[in-house]
Amino acid sequence: MKDKLGRNFAALFTASAVSNLGDGIGVVAWPWLASLLTRDPLAIAFVATALRLPWLLFALPSGVITDRVDRRKLVVAMDLTRFALLTGLAAALWFSDPTDGTPGTGLPSNPLYWILLVSALAVGFAEVLRDNAAQTLMPAIVPASRLEAANGRLWSVEVMMNSLIGPPLAGLVLTVAVPLAFAFNGMGFAIAAALVMSIPGHFRPTRAEPKHWVTEMREGAAFLWRNPMLRDLAIGLGVLNAAYLMMQIAMILYSQEVLGLSSTQYGLLLTAGAFGGILGGVLAERVVRVIGTGMALRLTLVAALLQAVVMASIPHAAPIWGAILLAEFTGMIWNTVTVTLRQRLVPQHLLGRVNSVYRFFAWGTMPLGLVVSGLSVKLAEPYLPRAMALTTPFIIAAIILLLLVVLMWKRLSTTAIEGARFE
Numbered sequence: 001m002k003d004k005l006g007r008n009f010a011a012l013f014t015a016s017a018v019s020n021l022g023d024g025i026g027v028v029a030w031p032w033l034a035s036l037l038t039r040d041p042l043a044i045a046f047v048a049t050a051l052r053l054p055w056l057l058f059a060l061p062s063g064v065i066t067d068r069v070d071r072r073k074l075v076v077a078m079d080l081t082r083f084a085l086l087t088g089l090a091a092a093l094w095f096s097d098p099t100d101g102t103p104g105t106g107l108p109s110n111p112l113y114w115i116l117l118v119s120a121l122a123v124g125f126a127e128v129l130r131d132n133a134a135q136t137l138m139p140a141i142v143p144a145s146r147l148e149a150a151n152g153r154l155w156s157v158e159v160m161m162n163s164l165i166g167p168p169l170a171g172l173v174l175t176v177a178v179p180l181a182f183a184f185n186g187m188g189f190a191i192a193a194a195l196v197m198s199i200p201g202h203f204r205p206t207r208a209e210p211k212h213w214v215t216e217m218r219e220g221a222a223f224l225w226r227n228p229m230l231r232d233l234a235i236g237l238g239v240l241n242a243a244y245l246m247m248q249i250a251m252i253l254y255s256q257e258v259l260g261l262s263s264t265q266y267g268l269l270l271t272a273g274a275f276g277g278i279l280g281g282v283l284a285e286r287v288v289r290v291i292g293t294g295m296a297l298r299l300t301l302v303a304a305l306l307q308a309v310v311m312a313s314i315p316h317a318a319p320i321w322g323a324i325l326l327a328e329f330t331g332m333i334w335n336t337v338t339v340t341l342r343q344r345l346v347p348q349h350l351l352g353r354v355n356s357v358y359r360f361f362a363w364g365t366m367p368l369g370l371v372v373s374g375l376s377v378k379l380a381e382p383y384l385p386r387a388m389a390l391t392t393p394f395i396i397a398a399i400i401l402l403l404l405v406v407l408m409w410k411r412l413s414t415t416a417i418e419g420a421r422f423e
Contacts, residue, residue, distance in 0.1 A: 008199045008200070008201075009142055011198050011199050012134075012196065013157060014195050016134075016154055017157045018161075018192045019192035020158045020160075020166070021161040021162075021165060022086075022184060022188025022192075023162050024161050024162040024164075024170065025181050026170075027270065028263065028266065031249060032170075032174060032252065032263055032266075033047075033181075037110055037112060037116070040374075041373070041377040041378060042374035042377075044374065047116060047117055048370045050120035050124060053121065054127070055124070055359060055360070056360070056365075058125055058128045059360035060357060061217070063353035063356025064352075066132050066353070067349060068204075070202060070203050070204040071134075071204070072133075072137065072199055074129060075130055076197045078126045078129045078130035079130060079189040079192050080190065082189045083190040084186075085122050085123050086182045086186030089115065096111075096112050097178075131359075133352070138151065139343050151336050151339050151340050152281045152336045156280075156332070158277075159273065159276075164275065165274070167266075167267035167268075168264065168271060169267070171263040171264035174263045175264065216353060220350060223350055224357045229341075229416060230358065232412075234357070234360075236301075236411075236412075237361070238361045239365065241369070242365040242366060242369030243304065243397040244304065244397075246369040246372060246373040246393045246394075246397045247393060249370050249374065249393075250390065250393035251311075253390055254390045254391070258390055258391075261317065265317075272321040272323075272324035272325040272328065276328030277328045279329050279332075280328065280329040284336040284337070288336075293337050293414050294412050294416070294417055296330070296333045296334070297417075298408075299333075300330040300334040304327050304331070305398060305402055306326065306327070307323040307326070308395075308401055309398050311323065311391070311394040311397075312391050312394035312395045312398055342354065372393070373396075376396055377390055377393065
């Protein structure tokens with residue numbers, strides 16, 4: 001890897017691995033801690049929503065900031081910010097045991113819940129800036145001809161740490177001491193900041209004098225909207241992500257109450273995403289070459305639909321594990337294809353803003369999916385047994401994904417995707 005893509009990519013790759021290990025711990029730790037404080041599905045969903053809401057509120061301004069400052073320094077600053085926030089949360093948990101007492105069934109009055117909620121929101125804002133800036137670093141570090149390979153490797157290590165190693169490690173750490181999970185998460189960001197800081201050079205984009213920030217946001221939005229393929233991919237991914245988050249947050253109580261899983265077993269269930277993602281990252285280039293980019297993206301939507309159907313109809317861990325593996329395998333191919341497409345289509349001085357607009361649509365829908373997930377269970381409970389009520393987010397996700405497959409099938413042709421490269 002190092003001799004082909006260079007030491008700068010090696011530093012970025014390692015930083016991604018370490019920070020995503022922390023994120024993988026957080027995937028389990030955030031909602032699991034919330035479930036120790038309350039059994040209310042909507043209150044648990046609020047914590048996950050706080051982590052994702054900044055993508056809706058702050059994605060567009062973050063693009064303007066990314067195109068105005070040194071992108072490497074911005075990544076470092078946001079990683080250090082998350083380190084400070086998570087270390088502070090770990091300290092608060094250390095002095096206030098979340099396992100002390102029986103969790104209630106409604107919105108908790110425990111101050112620890114509200115500390116958790118505010119911390120999640122602050123970490124989410126830092127994540128928006130950091131991720132947008134980090135994605136714009138790649139074209140400045142790796143030759144254009146190597147972008148697919150570099151993105152595939154970066155996505156693979158992200159999934160490996162985020163889903164294969166992080167969640168099971170979180171399950172083990174949570175059984176020892178809840179605060180350690182957040183301390184480990186924060187430490188990963190501190191190490192990542194040091195690694196990114198070691199990359200030499202200046203990463204402030206060359207551009208004309210800054211205009212009013214609203215004007216600059218409009219320029220990014222106009223570029224994306226003029227390209228039908230980028231626009232359709234952004235909106236389609238937004239629907240896909242909303243459905244995915246509906247299922248992900250619903251899995252917390254579903255795994256505990258229906259599948260009967262412990263925190264360690266739940267972490268192991270999530271390793272399916274890692275195995276699928278790693279395979280997808282490694283094989284993405286080969287799969288696209290064999291079946292074409294259009295069919296590869298179509299299979300992502302079909303696999304997500306299959307995952308929702310399995311979760312809604314088969315209350316057993318093994319088939320759910322298999323469905324998650326397939327969905328993440330195809331999802332990794334989607335990420336590799338679409339990120340590389342943006343990096344090649346968008347001029348460097350606009351990349352931060354176009355990325356932010358793309359992610360506004362693609363990630364801004366996540367809070368909506370989380371709230372709908374918790375609310376659907378809440379509304380179903382008076383009329384259905386608890387176990388059936390906990391499956392309603394999977395049913396709603398399946399309906400949404402079926403409509404998405406129908407609407408996007410013709411749009412995601414290989415001809416249309418290849419044509420977008422030359423527009």
